[in-house]
Amino acid sequence: MKPAKFNYLRPTTLEEAIQLLEEYGEDAKIISGGQSLIPVLNMRLSTPKYLIDVSRIKDLNYIKKDGPFLAIGALTRHYEVEESELVSKYCPLLSEGMKNVGHPQIRSRGTIGGSIAHADPSAELPCIISALRGEVVIIGPDGERTVPTEEFFLTYLLTSLEPTELVKEIRFPIINENDGSAFVEITRRHGDFALVEVAAVVGLDEDGHFSSVRLAVGGVGPTPVVLEEIEDFLNGKEPKEVVITEAVSSMENYLDPESDLHSSREYRIHLASVLTKKALLTAINRVPKGMVR
Numbered sequence: 011m012k013p014a015k016f017n018y019l020r021p022t023t024l025e026e027a028i029q030l031l032e033e034y035g036e037d038a039k040i041i042s043g044g045q046s047l048i049p050v051l052n053m054r055l056s057t058p059k060y061l062i063d064v065s066r067i068k069d070l071n072y073i074k075k076d077g078p079f080l081a082i083g084a085l086t087r088h089y090e091v092e093e094s095e096l097v098s099k100y101c102p103l104l105s106e107g108m109k110n111v112g113h114p115q116i117r118s119r120g121t122i123g124g125s126i127a128h129a130d131p132s133a134e135l136p137c138i139i140s141a142l143r144g145e146v147v148i149i150g151p152d153g154e155r156t157v158p159t160e161e162f163f164l165t166y167l168l169t170s171l172e173p174t175e176l177v178k179e180i181r182f183p184i185i186n187e188n189d190g191s192a193f194v195e196i197t198r199r200h201g202d203f204a205l206v207e208v209a210a211v212v213g214l215d216e217d218g219h220f221s222s223v224r225l226a227v228g229g230v231g232p233t234p235v236v237l238e239e240i241e242d243f244l245n246g247k248e249p250k251e252v253v254i255t256e257a258v259s260s261m262e263n264y265l266d267p268e269s270d271l272h273s274s275r276e277y278r279i280h281l282a283s284v285l286t287k288k289a290l291l292t293a294i295n296r297v298p299k300g301m302v303r
């Protein structure tokens with residue numbers, strides 16, 4: 011199928027884009043890389059009157075260190091994040107996760123702002139930024155606002171973005187160099203959206219006990235789920251397999267996935283448990299040697 015007719019607008023500055031959103035917001039859709047929107051338009055699941063192509067706005071493509079954050083402009087493409095030395099140094103979890111986003115062709119066009127705004131609960135970026143407790147910088151006619159991830163993702167494909175706003179920047183907390191991290195997922199075929207995915211960051215104290223565990227799981231509900239109960243259970247304990255096995259044994263208490271075409275509710279819970287254990291053990295192994303006692 012082909013999309014319904016639309017008017018195509020191509021601003022070259024952020025100010026111009028915001029003006030267009032103010033004018034046409036309710037009837038418009040932003041397009042960045044088009045990797046999610048074009049299929050949606052082709053299937054006529056969305057029929058906007060106006061398409062605002064923001065991909066020519068130059069000053070939204072950057073990766074920079076900004077205090078305790080790695081700040082990434084919304085129009086930065088997936089492959090640029092994947093290949094960035096700054097990202098692999100300050101947020102290796104993100105470098106690892108990006109390799110799982112679709113295929114190289116998708117990553118050469120898709121943008122991280124588009125991925126976050128699309129809010130697919132099986133996508134890698136929402137899971138990673140949720141585990142890290144990152145922030146999304148939003149801009150609109152009333153100026154800028156910074157939203158923590160837990161307030162940004164509302165449900166399947168829905169965020170707290172207003173129709174007149176766009177994602178300007180995504181802020182990933184920098185991972186301490188003494189911490190270990192891991193991203194793991196199960197897909198039916200390489201490059202597919204995850205059935206279930208887990209992002210983990212682990213810090214150990216001077217006694218070698220867990221001091222800061224951050225964990226999120228995707229593909230198990232309408233938004234990524236931060237596993238706070240498991241984080242609290244682990245903090246202060248020894249990073250042993252038996253402890254982790256106990257921590258993940260009651261996963262069904264924290265998740266409420268639905269059965270669908272791809273897997274049953276029970277299978278998703280099982281995968282979440284297995285993958286959380288795998289992510290934690292991998293993250294522990296990646297803690298620099300001097301920190302493990």
Ligand SMILES: Cc1cc2nc3c(=O)[nH]c(=O)nc-3n(C[C@H](O)[C@H](O)[C@H](O)COP(=O)(O)OP(=O)(O)OC[C@H]3O[C@@H](n4cnc5c(N)ncnc54)[C@H](O)[C@@H]3O)c2cc1C
Nearest residue numbers: 040042043044045046047112120121123124125127133177
């Ligand atoms: C075959 C295939 C496989 C894929 N596999 C995966 C995968 O495994 N994992 C994964 O995460 N993704 C996957 N994707 C999706 C891909 O990563 C998309 O690139 C990404 O989801 C959206 O980025 P985009 O720039 O292409 O956004 P677009 O398609 O341009 O837009 C997506 C949505 O976000 C909105 N939007 C875009 N930019 C902004 C902005 N700056 N501010 C506000 N709203 C905005 C649009 O209005 C639209 O609603 C796949 C896509 C395809 C076609």
